[in-house]
Amino acid sequence: xxxxxxxxxxxxxxxxxxxxxxxxxxxxxxxxxxxxxxxxxxxxxxxxxxxxxxxxxxxxxxxxxxxxxxxxxxxxxxxxxxxxxxxxxxxxxxxxxxxxxxxxxxxxxxxxxxxxxxxxxxxxxxxxxxxxxxxxxxxxxxxxxxxxxxxxxxxxxxxxxxxxxxxxxxxxxxxxxxxxxxxxxxxxxxxxxxxxxxxxxxxxxxxxxxxxxxxxxxxxxxxxxxxxxxxxxxxxxxxxxxxxxxxxxxxxxxxxx
Amino acid sequence: xxxxxxxxxxxxxxxxxxxxxxxxxxxxxxxxxxxxxxxxxxxxxxxxxxxxxxxxxxxxxxxxxxxxxxxxxxxxxxxxxxxxxxxxxxxxxxxxxxxxxxxxxxxxxxxxxxxxxxxxxx
Numbered sequence: 317x318x319x320x321x322x323x324x325x326x327x328x329x330x331x332x333x334x335x336x337x338x339x340x341x342x343x344x345x346x347x348x349x350x351x352x353x354x355x356x357x358x359x360x361x362x363x364x365x366x367x368x369x370x371x372x373x374x375x376x377x378x379x380x381x382x383x384x385x386x387x388x389x390x391x392x393x394x395x396x397x398x399x400x401x402x403x404x405x406x407x408x409x410x411x412x413x414x415x416x417x418x419x420x421x422x423x424x425x426x427x428x429x430x431x432x433x434x435x436x437x438x439x440x441x442x443x444x445x446x447x448x449x450x451x452x453x454x455x456x457x458x459x460x461x462x463x464x465x466x467x468x469x470x471x472x473x474x475x476x477x478x479x480x481x482x483x484x485x486x487x488x489x490x491x492x493x494x495x496x497x498x499x500x501x502x503x504x505x506x507x508x509x510x511x512x513x514x515x516x517x518x519x520x521x522x523x524x525x526x527x528x529x530x531x532x533x534x535x536x537x538x539x540x541x542x543x544x545x546x547x548x549x550x551x552x553x554x555x556x557x558x559x560x561x562x563x564x565x566x567x568x569x570x571x572x573x
Numbered sequence: 574x575x576x577x578x579x580x581x582x583x584x585x586x587x588x589x590x591x592x593x594x595x596x597x598x599x600x601x602x603x604x605x606x607x608x609x610x611x612x613x614x615x616x617x618x619x620x621x622x623x624x625x626x627x628x629x630x631x632x633x634x635x636x637x638x639x640x641x642x643x644x645x646x647x648x649x650x651x652x653x654x655x656x657x658x659x660x661x662x663x664x665x666x667x668x669x670x671x672x673x674x675x676x677x678x679x680x681x682x683x684x685x686x687x688x689x690x691x692x693x694x695x
Binding site: 572 | 650657664670674675681684685
């Protein structure tokens with residue numbers, strides 16, 4: 317008797333569920349994915365176009381479902397909508413990374429010390445300025461200090477004169493040094509192994525001095541600059557091609573730790 | 574190339590003979606998917622989003638088969654799926670590349686920032 321009652325209740329429940337209407341699990345998943353992405357301010361801010369495309373794709377799937385379309389068609393449209401949501405998420409991540417590099421947010425929130433607040437403004441400016449510098453230059457943290465290699469401070473063979481392409485980058489470095497009068501730099505010249513017309517050591521020193529003269533002309537105190545020549549002893553890349561030799565005729569600027 | 578061209582003519586002739594000309598909508602869907610797969614393949618997707626790209630390629634191939642078989646509906650659906658799969662492959666690989674580039678620049682900024690902080694400290 318009791319068991320029969322339980323079975324009856326079970327059957328009634330199943331009937332009630334059937335009355336609630338058919339469902340499409342792919343469509344439900346697409347709806348859930350879209351709701352989560354749309355509620356995520358990050359996606360809405362950094363990929364608004366892709367989010368709208370996802371919304372439109374979802375609306376098509378919902379219309380097809382309401383119009384009693386073939387379940388296969390609804391599944392297909394739900395698949396497209398789910399993919400559009402994923403595209404929006406990936407695009408947001410991409411755009412956010414670009415935005416971070418172009419204009420870094422103030423770094424103050426990373427500092428847990430009590431000075432965080434008062435330092436916020438200055439640090440924000442400084443980080444933006446550093447990122448602007450670094451977008452054109454490569455800085456590498458080494459045991460000697462931070463080495464800034466200026467890709468375009470390359471020289472003609474057996475010459476120590478600066479090429480005009482180098483001037484914009486050197487001028488950025490000069491700006492940076494003016495803003496930070498407390499930093500000293502080493503200016504290190506290099507020659508490539510094939511440069512024999514003059515002594516490679518003299519040539520490398522002359523190159524460093526060309527950069528030094530430019531920086532001094534830009535108003536940097538000569539006392540802050542130390543020039544050195546390394547000859548061909550420290551190539552940046554193995555010297556096995558014309559291009560690599562060109563890369564080794566260079567000046568590196570080390571911000572001293 | 575001449576062989577492929579003659580194959581195209583043969584297919585066109587066959588489909589014309591059987592009266593199953595591919596509709597412009599299907600042709601467009603397949604062409605769009607093909608372009609999206611090429612775009613993704615020419616970037617970093619082969620390395621950074623291989624699964625998505627492989628899926629897109631597989632569906633594009635099946636779409637072309639379905640079109641050759643005269644199954645328009647199936648060809649169009651597969652092409653539409655291949656398109657979003659390829660676009661996702663491209664978006665994911667680009668997000669990887671951009672995030673890596675951002676990390677690199679931030680590491681450089683941190684390095685210089687440390688130098689500055691040490692100098693500024695009394």
